[in-house]
Amino acid sequence: MDFAYPPADPDTVAGDITVLTQRTDLVAGGVLDGYAAQFERVHPKVRVHFEGITDYEGEVRRRLGTKSYGDVLMIPASLPQSDYPAYFAPLGPGAAVGSRYRFADRATVGGKAYGMAESGSANGFVYNRAVWARAGITEWPASPAEFLADLQRIKDRTGAIPYYTNYKDAWPLTGWSNNVGSVGCDPRATAELSVSDTPWSAGSDLNVIDTLLHDIVARGLAEKDPTSTDWERSKTLLAKGDVAAMQLGSWAVAQMQDAAHKAGSDPAAIGFLPFPVQKDGVFCTVVVSGYQQAISLHSGNKAAARAWIDWFTDKSGAAAREGAVPTLAAAPLPAVLKPFADKGVKFLDRSEADTAQVDAIDGLAGIGLNRPDYRKKLIDIARGAQPGSTAAFFADLDRRWGEAALRATP
Numbered sequence: 001m002d003f004a005y006p007p008a009d010p011d012t013v014a015g016d017i018t019v020l021t022q023r024t025d026l027v028a029g030g031v032l033d034g035y036a037a038q039f040e041r042v043h044p045k046v047r048v049h050f051e052g053i054t055d056y057e058g059e060v061r062r063r064l065g066t067k068s069y070g071d072v073l074m075i076p077a078s079l080p081q082s083d084y085p086a087y088f089a090p091l092g093p094g095a096a097v098g099s100r101y102r103f104a105d106r107a108t109v110g111g112k113a114y115g116m117a118e119s120g121s122a123n124g125f126v127y128n129r130a131v132w133a134r135a136g137i138t139e140w141p142a143s144p145a146e147f148l149a150d151l152q153r154i155k156d157r158t159g160a161i162p163y164y165t166n167y168k169d170a171w172p173l174t175g176w177s178n179n180v181g182s183v184g185c186d187p188r189a190t191a192e193l194s195v196s197d198t199p200w201s202a203g204s205d206l207n208v209i210d211t212l213l214h215d216i217v218a219r220g221l222a223e224k225d226p227t228s229t230d231w232e233r234s235k236t237l238l239a240k241g242d243v244a245a246m247q248l249g250s251w252a253v254a255q256m257q258d259a260a261h262k263a264g265s266d267p268a269a270i271g272f273l274p275f276p277v278q279k280d281g282v283f284c285t286v287v288v289s290g291y292q293q294a295i296s297l298h299s300g301n302k303a304a305a306r307a308w309i310d311w312f313t314d315k316s317g318a319a320a321r322e323g324a325v326p327t328l329a330a331a332p333l334p335a336v337l338k339p340f341a342d343k344g345v346k347f348l349d350r351s352e353a354d355t356a357q358v359d360a361i362d363g364l365a366g367i368g369l370n371r372p373d374y375r376k377k378l379i380d381i382a383r384g385a386q387p388g389s390t391a392a393f394f395a396d397l398d399r400r401w402g403e404a405a406l407r408a409t410p
Contacts, residue, residue: 010042010043010044010307011044011045012045013043013045013046013303013304013307014045014046014301014304015045015046015047015300015301015303015304016046016047016048016049016301016304017046017047017048017049017070017071017072017299017301017304017305017308018049018050018051018070018071018072019032019048019049019050019051019070019071019072019073019308020051020053020056020060020069020070020072020073020074021050021051021052021053021056021073021074022052022053022056022074022291023052024052024053024054025232025255026052027050027051027052028052032050033050035312035316035318036048036050038315038316039307039308039311039312039316042311042315043304043307043308043311046301046304046307046308048308051070056074056076056171057076057077057078057171057371060073060074060076061076061078061079064076064079064087067298068298069087069296069298070296070299071295071296071299071300071301071302071304071305072293072294072295072296072299072305072308072309073293073294073296074118074291074292074293074294075088075107075114075115075291075292075293075294077174077291077370078368078370078371080356080359080360080363081106081107081109081352081355081356081359082109082356082359082360084107084109084114084115084294085109085110085112085114086297087294087296087297088114088115088294088295088296088297089114089294089295089296089297089299089302090112090113090114091112091113091114091115091116091294091295091306091309092112092113093111093112093113094108094111094112094113095111096113097113097116098113100328100329101116101117101313101327101328101329102117102120102289102325102326102327102328102329102349103117103120103288103289103292103327103352104116105351105352105353105355106289106292106352106355107289107292107294108352109356114292114294115292115293115294116292116293116294116309116313116327117289117290117291117292117293117313117327118290118291118292118293118312118318118327119251119290119318119319119322119324119325119326119327120287120288120289120290120319120324120325120326120327121178121249121250121251121287121288121290121324121325122249122250122272122285122286122287122325122337122340122347123175123178123179123182123249123250123275123285123286123287123288124179124182124247124249124250124272124273124274124275124285125245125246125247125248125272125273125274125275126238126245126246126248126252126253126256126270126271126272126273127238127244127245127246127270127271127272127273128160128238128239128241128243128244128245128269128270128271129268129269129270129271130241130266130269131154131158131160131241131244131269132150132154132244134157134158135150135153135154135156135157135158135244136153136157137150137153137154140273140274140276140283140343141273141276142276142277142278142283143276143277143278144208144211144212144215144276144277146276147212147276148212148215148216148219148221151163151216151219151221151244151245152219152221154244155220155221158241158244160241160242160243160244161222161223161237161242161243161244162216162221162222162243162244162245163216163221163222163243163244163245163246164222164223164229164234164237164238164243164245164246165213165216165217165222165223165226165229165379166229166231166234166246167226167227167229167376167379168226168227168228168229168230169229169230169231170372170376171231171372172231172246172247172248172372173372173375173376173379174369174370174371174372174375175247175248175249176209176210176213176247176375177190177206177209177369177370178249178286178288178350179205179209179247179275179286180193180205180206180209180286181205181284181286181348181350182205182274182275182277182283182284182285182286182348183204183205183208183209183275183277183279184205184279185279185280185282185284185346185348186348187286187348187349187350187351188351188353189205190350190351190352190355190358191351191352191353191354191355191358192354193354193358193361193369194354194357194358194361194405196401196405197398197401197402197405198398198401198402199397199398199401200394200395200397200398200401201394201398207394208277209275210375210378210390210394211390212276213247213375213378213379213382214378214379214381214382214390215382216382217379217382217383218382218383223243226379226383234246235255235256235258235259236259236262236263238256238259238270239256239257239259239260239262239263239265239267239270240260240263240265241265241269245273249288249290249324250272250323250324250325250334250336250337251290251322251323251324253270253271253272253323253336254321254322254323254324254336255322256270257270271339272336272337272339272340274340274345282344282345282346283340283343283344283345283346284345284346284347284348285340285345285346285347285348286348286350287325287347287348287349287350288350289327289352290324293309293312293313295309313327313328314328319331319334320334322334323335323336325337333347357408360408361401361404361405361408362401362404363404364404364407364408365397365400365401365403365404366400367397367400367401374397377393378390378393381393
């Protein structure tokens with residue numbers, strides 16, 4: 001059964017639902033309970049409960065092997081798109097969902113939508129403007145070489161940690177893949193990985209992206225001990241100016257500004273940089289879906305679950321409060337992205353047309369573009385914790401990808 005928009009009459013929707021979420025901060029802070037209270041005023045016969053999960057990817061992937069994974073959940077990023085019908089109830093025809101909401105193609109399988117984005121995000125670097133200004137940097141870096149030089153100036157002139165990897169929590173490392181497309185200013189760059197034999201070849205998006213991460217660490221421009229990083233603490237470090245930059249989506253700006261407010265620092269110092277590459281003199285940023293909300297195939301209260309998803313997407317205002325790109329297509333972009341618009345940054349809606357094929361190749365290759373493991377190894381090579389070089393590392397990734405592409409060819 002599909003649960004297409006609009007939802008059922010509020011007076012007839014009933015039941016208790018559990019929502020699994022990666023946003024443990026919003027659970028602990030009572031923010032999600034506040035949304036639930038608003039929702040329950042519209043749907044008085046529904047009660048919403050939240051389960052915040054710190055290791056969201058790992059824990060939920062394990063629970064998908066059972067029938068106990070809540071009523072509403074965020075689809076794990078590492079779950080292949082082709083597997084969605086095995087775990088989630090369809091929300092309606094993909095074309096119909098896509099006519100109203102952004103990012104619908106990310107969760108469309110066989111013409112049906114199985115997820116609706118919690119929100120979306122432009123990609124780049126969250127940074128502390130005050131730290132960069134103290135280092136004498138006034139312009140956005142327009143190349144990886146300029147970015148590295150700026151980080152070195154920050155290290156030399158301010159004493160701040162230029163870059164923070166969030167290696168230990170690991171999940172932030174997956175966000176580097178969301179910059180595929182920014183390098184060549186191509187919204188189909190991720191989809192085109194399905195027809196590439198050597199996606200880490202010189203000059204490719206993945207090569208440029210992963211080389212930059214490697215060089216940041218290899219040049220001593222990141223924290224001294226990546227194994228001791230802490231995501232929650234990193235927000236305060238950046239807010240106070242102890243850290244200068246982190247690669248994240250634009251969704252993170254609001255969290256850093258909130259951390260600045262709590263730390264007694266200036267929230268206005270928190271800004272957002274595009275990935276440091278220009279195409280024909282223009283920066284490009286890829287706009288991608290965040291976690292997709294889905295309904296468990298085993299939920300006993302699917303109508304109530306769908307009512308929550310629709311209300312949260314259309315009425316809650318959560319995306320605007322978080323500074324995220326709203327899923328509702330008619331809603332405006334967040335204020336945090338105004339500097340991008342003012343400076344002519346080109347926004348690219350990432351094509352998800354061949355996601356299933358890319359996922360299939362990635363799975364067979366055992367690399368994990370949406371998992372942190374291979375970038376953790378890259379950081380280990382860069383800091384000397386593992387032997388190797390970028391040339392050998394990328395050659396091995398290309399070999400594995402090419403072999404998997406042959407095996408995955410229909």
